[in-house]
Amino acid sequence: xxxxxxxxxxxxxxxxxxxxxxxxxxxxxxxxxxxxxxxxxxxxxxxxxxxxxxxxxxxxxxxxxxxxxxxxxxxxxxxxxxxxxxxxxxxxxxxxxxxxxxxxxxxxxxxxxxxxxxxxxxxxxxxxxxxxxxxxxxxxxxxxxxxxxxxxxxxxxxxxxxxxxxxxxxxxxxxxxxxxxxxxxxxxxxxxxxxxxxxxxxxxxxxxxxxxxxxxxxxxxxxxxxxxxxxxxxxxxxxxxxxxxxxxxxxxxxxxxxxxxxxxxxxxxxxxxxxxxxxxxxxxxxxxxxxxxxxxxxxxxxxxxxxxxxxxxxxxxxxxxxxxxxxxxxxxxxxxxxxxxxxxxxxxxxxxxxxxxxxxxxxxxxxxxxxxxxxxxxxxxxxxxxxxxxxxxxxxxxxxxxxxxxxxxxxxxxxxxxxxxxxxxxxxxxxxxxxxxxxxxxx
Amino acid sequence: xxxxxxxxxxxxxxxxxxxxxxxxxxxxxxxxxxxxxxxxxxxxxxxxxxxxxxxxxxxxxxxxxxxxxxxxxxxxxxxxxxxxxxxxxxxxxxxxxxxxxxxxxxxxxxxxxxxxxxxxxxxxxxxxxxxxxxxxxxxxxxxxxxxxxxxxxxxxxxxxxxxxxxxxxxxxxxxxxxxxxxxxxxxxxxxxxxxxxxxxxxxxxxxxxxxxxxxxxxxxxxxxxxxxxxxxxxxxxxxxxxxxxxxxxxxxxxxxxxxxxxxxxxxxxxxxxxxxxxxxxxxxxxxxxxxxxxxxxxxxxxxxxxxxxxxxxxxxxxxxxxxxxxxxxxxxxxxxxxxxxxxxxxxxxxxxxxxxxxxxxxxxxxxxxxxxxxxxxxxxxxxxxxxxxxxxxxxxxxxxxxxxxxxxxxxxxxxxxxxxxxxxxxxxxxxxxxxxxxxxxxx
Numbered sequence: 069x070x071x072x073x074x075x076x077x078x079x080x081x082x083x084x085x086x087x088x089x090x091x092x093x094x095x096x097x098x099x100x101x102x103x104x105x106x107x108x109x110x111x112x113x114x115x116x117x118x119x120x121x122x123x124x125x126x127x128x129x130x131x132x133x134x135x136x137x138x139x140x141x142x143x144x145x146x147x148x149x150x151x152x153x154x155x156x157x158x159x160x161x162x163x164x165x166x167x168x169x170x171x172x173x174x175x176x177x178x179x180x181x182x183x184x185x186x187x188x189x190x191x192x193x194x195x196x197x198x199x200x201x202x203x204x205x206x207x208x209x210x211x212x213x214x215x216x217x218x219x220x221x222x223x224x225x226x227x228x229x230x231x232x233x234x235x236x237x238x239x240x241x242x243x244x245x246x247x248x249x250x251x252x253x254x255x256x257x258x259x260x261x262x263x264x265x266x267x268x269x270x271x272x273x274x275x276x277x278x279x280x281x282x283x284x285x286x287x288x289x290x291x292x293x294x295x296x297x298x299x300x301x302x303x304x305x306x307x308x309x310x311x312x313x314x315x316x317x318x319x320x321x322x323x324x325x326x327x328x329x330x331x332x333x334x335x336x337x338x339x340x341x342x343x344x345x346x347x348x349x350x351x352x353x354x355x356x357x358x359x360x361x362x363x364x365x366x367x368x369x370x371x372x373x374x375x376x377x378x379x380x381x382x383x384x385x386x387x388x389x390x391x392x393x394x395x396x397x398x399x400x401x402x403x404x405x406x407x408x409x410x411x412x413x414x415x416x417x418x419x420x421x422x423x424x425x426x427x428x429x430x431x432x433x434x435x436x437x438x439x440x441x442x443x444x445x446x447x448x449x450x451x452x453x454x455x456x457x458x459x460x461x462x463x464x465x466x467x468x469x470x471x472x473x474x475x476x477x478x479x480x481x482x483x484x485x486x487x488x489x490x491x492x493x494x495x496x497x498x499x500x501x502x503x504x505x506x507x508x509x510x511x
Numbered sequence: 512x513x514x515x516x517x518x519x520x521x522x523x524x525x526x527x528x529x530x531x532x533x534x535x536x537x538x539x540x541x542x543x544x545x546x547x548x549x550x551x552x553x554x555x556x557x558x559x560x561x562x563x564x565x566x567x568x569x570x571x572x573x574x575x576x577x578x579x580x581x582x583x584x585x586x587x588x589x590x591x592x593x594x595x596x597x598x599x600x601x602x603x604x605x606x607x608x609x610x611x612x613x614x615x616x617x618x619x620x621x622x623x624x625x626x627x628x629x630x631x632x633x634x635x636x637x638x639x640x641x642x643x644x645x646x647x648x649x650x651x652x653x654x655x656x657x658x659x660x661x662x663x664x665x666x667x668x669x670x671x672x673x674x675x676x677x678x679x680x681x682x683x684x685x686x687x688x689x690x691x692x693x694x695x696x697x698x699x700x701x702x703x704x705x706x707x708x709x710x711x712x713x714x715x716x717x718x719x720x721x722x723x724x725x726x727x728x729x730x731x732x733x734x735x736x737x738x739x740x741x742x743x744x745x746x747x748x749x750x751x752x753x754x755x756x757x758x759x760x761x762x763x764x765x766x767x768x769x770x771x772x773x774x775x776x777x778x779x780x781x782x783x784x785x786x787x788x789x790x791x792x793x794x795x796x797x798x799x800x801x802x803x804x805x806x807x808x809x810x811x812x813x814x815x816x817x818x819x820x821x822x823x824x825x826x827x828x829x830x831x832x833x834x835x836x837x838x839x840x841x842x843x844x845x846x847x848x849x850x851x852x853x854x855x856x857x858x859x860x861x862x863x864x865x866x867x868x869x870x871x872x873x874x875x876x877x878x879x880x881x882x883x884x885x886x887x888x889x890x891x892x893x894x895x896x897x898x899x900x901x902x903x904x905x906x907x908x909x910x911x912x913x914x915x916x917x918x919x920x921x922x923x924x925x926x927x928x929x930x931x932x933x934x935x936x937x938x939x940x941x942x943x944x945x946x947x948x949x950x951x952x953x954x
Contacts, residue, residue: 138882447581485882
């Protein structure tokens with residue numbers, strides 16, 4: 069169906085400006101026309117006077133299937149957290165578990181204004197099915213590791229995923245390889261992933277320079293910092309979505325090409341795991357297109373892009389000792405157009421412009437957080453909450469209307485995830501008991 | 512009316528523990544009994560199985576009347592912001608303006624689980640009236656400054672406020688003096704405020720060591736850091752609620768008495784204004800009772816204590832490079848029992864214990880942010896949102912029920928604030944035009 073938002077307001081993220089009294093018409097899933105209020109016709113009309121239309125957020129780095137680990141193990145360092153808490157439980161996840169957790173994460177995303185994700189996990193076909201169900205746009209990347217074996221099979225899975233899901237759902241779904249990190253992949257394997265990316269669309273997704281330990285181990289093993297090491301393996305040949313980049317050095321910033329290397333800032337995860345402060349201001353000054361992401365619900369502990377926007381807008385000011393650092397307009401770009409660029413989809417999404425896909429959130433200006441109506445860009449970054457979002461459209465379709473998700477029953481999904489988690493815990497415990505019993509018999 | 516929450520769950524903030532399957536009975540505004548689920552009777556029964564009861568938050572430092580300045584001037588340093596943006600507009604606020612803005616701020620507070628505030632502003636009688644209307648508990652402190660003149664009148668206002676409002680509303684309202692800061696008060700005036708506090712209940716509220724500029728100016732003028740300077744003026748003789756303490760030195764921590772000096776951490780404001788990182792972990796290790804506050808909506812830009820809790824729980828981990836620093840349980844204490852201690856009301860509020868006043872928030876455990884139900888203390892700090900709070904009670908009365916405020920029409924208040932802001936801007940502009948015209952005539 070076609071829609072007309074009459075006499076409404078929207079954020080031009082590229083210019084960092086608020087446009088008021090505009091008609092915005094959506095047709096065939098696209099932003100069909102933007103003109104003075106009252107001048108357009110056609111489409112089902114929504115009174116837009118009390119709405120603020122914002123480009124759908126691009127969550128440029130997450131692990132959607134990790135909902136089960138929300139609030140499961142906190143106040144721990146990354147290494148202990150991964151090896152003692154997350155990985156032992158993760159080993160027991162089923163395909164169905166991942167489908168439901170991903171659906172819940174996507175629902176959370178939509179409820180906080182997110183329309184596009186970049187996911188790294190496994191059983192990505194199930195993530196694709198969840199995205200098809202809920203109507204979300206996304207980049208599916210199967211996490212590739214070989215130090216635990218099965219490296220070739222995972223590359224093959226990525227190939228199959230590409231054949232089955234790349235371009236599906238009217239082009240909403242795309243696929244790329246994702247070598248997990250330098251501490252889980254051999255150098256040769258990273259090179260194989262780069263080669264595979266070149267066979268596909270030339271895009272690659274990875275974790276880079278997240279912790280001090282990663283940097284120290286990289287220096288000890290390879291005599292190079294992590295991003296320099298990956299660069300020497302050939303990373304410069306592809307378009308890279310690089311999560312975290314907390315400890316990216318100035319030398320690395322000067323080494324890689326800002327037109328091909330896209331750092332993704334994950335403030336909550338970096339703060340909570342004590343990974344550190346990503347040098348966002350320096351990256352922006354060096355010409356990098358910094359995107360924004362939530363990371364998984366295990367380290368965040370939710371999929372709320374509004375929280376990341378808030379953090380990005382305030383934390384960097386204190387880090388830089390400069391209240392003008394990383395402005396509200398910078399942050400809104402990070403959450404929208406920069407994410408679109410990072411995912412190689414700038415021509416399609418990331419801003420409210422004629423001809424782009426209609427991926428749009430509608431904020432309610434009659435909320436306390438927008439009272440009084442001063443600077444609306446400030447309001448989005450500093451005072452607004454996810455609950456202030458009334459509608460979300462993807463490809464011109466309402467995926468949330470009046471805060472109700474239109475494609476799924478959120479209560480049903482939530483209850484299913486809760487039940488799946490109980491079963492997951494039981495499987496893990498049973499497995500541990502069986503191992504203990506076998507060990508006892510053998511001894 | 513008396514109430515019984517049947518078979519419910521609550522946070523014991525003192526022990527940092529979750530209690531499940533409990534009956535909690537509220538009578539005569541107090542927590543009358545806590546016992547095993549199904550064992551109590553009496554009072555109107557609420558099925559508590561899917562609720563998590565949390566002590567009402569204590570917002571230990573704010574400026575409730577500043578709602579008009581929300582998103583009005585951002586991305587600026589404290590000094591420029593105060594002198595060029597806030598003070599020129601603030602000069603035109605009326606008593607009615609402050610009543611309505613305070614009411615809106617209190618509404619925001621309640622909607623995010625806050626039951627007690629510590630306010631510093633002017634026309635505090637209007638803040639008292641707003642608190643009486645909405646049913647909130649609070650400490651009213653008239654900001655005292657003398658460098659701009661009228662110091663004696665402001666002390667007198669505090670005396671009159673004490674006579675009229677201290678102990679009012681069944682004891683919910685209290686009054687204390689509030690010398691604003693060392694850069695707005697002479698040394699003699701701070702001593703007069705301390706003497707006035709001793710005439711009253713011995714409690715004093717101030718800003719302390721917020722910015723590097725304040726510390727440098729203090730060293731230049733007095734040869735001492737700000738808190739050491741105030742200590743030498745006699746601050747040690749009173750119970751001090753000290754907002755910010757961003758640059759409190761180790762020497763100052765060793766100088767003041769942790770039983771009488773209560774630092775209030777204001778993470779959003781400190782980050783956004785680039786004031787810096789309050790040494791929270793160090794303060795806790797030194798035995799200080801650190802409380803938590805939002806600061807005003809001009810520098811925050813809302814009154815959402817859930818955001819401060821989230822920030823306090825994640826930012827300090829990165830600052831300390833230690834994921835175990837400032838745990839979720841520490842932060843919940845800061846937002847509740849520590850705030851109660853800071854305000855000198857530990858015997859009345861700050862925890863869910865038999866005999867205390869029934870100031871309680873009820874979180875909906877059937878929210879996505881609590882799915883699956885893992886560690887509920889983690890959930891409160893890392894994933895929950897204000898919108899997950901269903902009910903709020905103060906003195907055993909529902910001030911919010913099913914997310915609807917019971918004492919005010921929030922839409923009406925919101926619209927009034929929006930209208931008042933338009934009028935405020937018009938008064939400021941008219942005044943500027945008249946001044947310009949007079950200057951022209953005189954020249």
